[in-house]
Amino acid sequence: MNPPANRSPTTLREGDLLAALDLGSNSFHIVVAQSVLGQLRVVDRLRETVRMAEGLNALGGLAPEVRGRALDCLARFGQRIADIPPEHVRAVATNTVRQLRAPESFLVPAEAALGHAIDVISGREEARLVYLGVAHEQPPHPDQKRLVIDIGGGSTECIIGRGFTPLERESLQVGCIASTRRFFAGGKLTRKRWNTALTEITAQLQQFAATYRALGWDEAIGTSGTHKAIGNICASLKLTKGAITREALAEIRDRMLACGRIEAISLPGLTDERRPIIAGGVLVLEAVFSALDLTRLQVSKAALREGVLYDLLGRGGADDPRDVSVAALMQRYGVDVAQAERVNASAMQLFDQVADAWSLSADDRAMLSRAARLHELGLAIAHSGYHTHGAYVLQNSDIAGFSRQGQSFLAALVRSHRRSVPKSAFEMIPDRLQANARHSAALLRLAVLLHRSRSNQPVPDMHLQANGETLCLQVERHWLQSRPLLRADLQAEPEDMLGLGLQLQLAGE
Structure with missing residues (x-):
């Protein structure tokens, strides 16, 4: 399938x-x-x-x-x-x-x-979704701030948020599996290895620890299998009732080190499945406690999957996090909103005329609309090559709500909306999205050309037909003849459109 x-x-x-x-x-x-x-x-x-x-x-x-x-x-x-x-x-x-x-x-x-x-998804997007899952499972007080820590197998996410909104998000390349493999190779556990590893991980946390401590939080929550496992050990040893404290964490560390080897670790409440990776998890958590000056951490059952579930509810509606991010990017980079909306309106008109012929979906429509609103983002950097600058920003930023494939889709449309289309423009797009991305890029190119004058005067009705990889555009003849620059642009466009693997035919000249 x-x-x-x-x-x-x-x-x-x-x-x-x-x-x-x-x-x-x-x-x-x-x-x-x-x-x-x-x-x-x-x-x-x-x-x-x-x-x-x-x-x-x-x-x-x-x-x-x-x-x-x-x-x-x-x-x-x-x-x-x-x-x-x-x-x-x-x-x-x-x-x-x-x-x-x-x-x-x-x-x-x-x-x-x-x-x-x-x-x-990126590490910071993972952090956003983790926080969303915890916030929905344990509704917060609207005026209180929370610190949420998620230690996964390969990365650790640290988030501070208020209500349902994350304020700070960070992701580190340390996790329970990765840290166990790296610092305790061969399964040997020694205090020297532990202290060396602790120093290195704490140093990574120091990149943002001061900012987090200055912002502060009212409660700290740990989520993921690592925290659940450590919480179970704390409860089984009667150190706490399931929460994780600085003293309990030190006791667990000392008991593990006394075992000498990973496979010899024997702790009440620790499952056989978790034993091979518990050392890396405790190590990372001790570093977090040290860098952020934590004394106590509650354990939550919620995690990334719950965040994905609740995020999915908002997609396509008024609360779609992707549209919130697009609006924020437009503001941050001073995008000309009037021009963006002019291009967007024409792109949507063209899209609706060929959507059935090209089997484009409602999500394709939404992505084209976002690209239309962001196509001039790169002007904040420089006019020369602004389409390239905009694509770079979209490809390499952490944009809330977007997957890496989604950002690549947006970047490809912005990169190819003007001038020639390089072969590299779509190389980051998965094969399953290639055709839709190229078709959407063609529609954006036409919409941008139609509004090159940046005039508020309405564009007359256009008729666009798609037959396989051929597009036929019909524009009102007298209107087009009165705009020689636009006419020249459209006459040159069929050659540029070949870079998208498409043919463009003009009618009504």
Whole structure:
């Protein structure tokens, strides 16, 4: 079963199912919820330990046996979501997939096994979603700030937020699997190794620790399997009732070091599954306690998957986080709003005329609209090559709500909206999105040309037809003849459009 290329905006009716999948560096999770009286009720959860991070080598390759475990798990998860509408499902991949040298070599078979698209998200986007999950599962006081720590297999996210809004988000390349492998190679546990590792990880945390301490928080929450495991050990040793304190963490560390080796670790409440990676988790958490001067941390059952679930609810509606981000980018880079809206209106008109012929979806429409509003973002840097500057910003920024593929899609449209289209413009786009991206880019190019004069005078009705990879544009003849520059631009456009693999024919000249 091939994954759908795009999703439509999420709309839920009473009884509908919604599913979120978290393809983490340690475990893969799926949570299925049902819409009941306007709220989400969890009806199913699945979890499998895959240990993706164990298979990641220094060159960004993935060990065959780990790849096989992951694909087998995704095939099983695919059976669970097979009957749920694709627009009600979202799967996200985190640190290990981010670190792959050639992510598509894994993502293509992974999406085929799952039967659904997989979004690769940045560390800071992961942090946003983790915070969202905790905030919904444990509704905060609107005036209080929270510190949320998530220690995954390959990365650690630190977030401070107020209410449902994250204020600060950071992601570090340290996690329970990665740290265990790196600092305790061969399974040997010594205090010297521990202190060396603790110093290095604490130094990484110092990059933002002062900012976090200055902002402050009213409560600290830990989420992820690492925190649950440490909390269980604390409770089993009767050190706390499930929370994690500085003193309890030190006691657990000392007991582990006394064991001498990873495989010899024996602690009450510690499962056999968690034993091989608990040392790295305790190490990272001790560094967090030290850098942020923590004394106590509550443990939450919520995590990334819950955040993905609630984020999915807002997509396509008034609360779509992607549109909030687009508006923020427009403001930050001083985008000419009037011009952006003129281009956007024409792009939408053109889109609606060819959407059926090109099998473009509502999500494609939304992405084209975002690209239209951001196409001049690079002017804040320089007019010369501004399309290139804008594409670079969109490709390399951490933009809330967007996956890496989504940012690549936007960047490709902005990069190719003017002048010749280089072969490299679409190289970051997954194969499943290539055709839609090139078609959307063609529509944006035409919309931009039609408004080059930046005039407020309305553009007359245009007629655009798509037949395979050929576009036929018909513009009112007398209107076009009175605009020689536009006419020259449109006459030159068929040659530039070849860079998109399309042919453009002009009618009514």
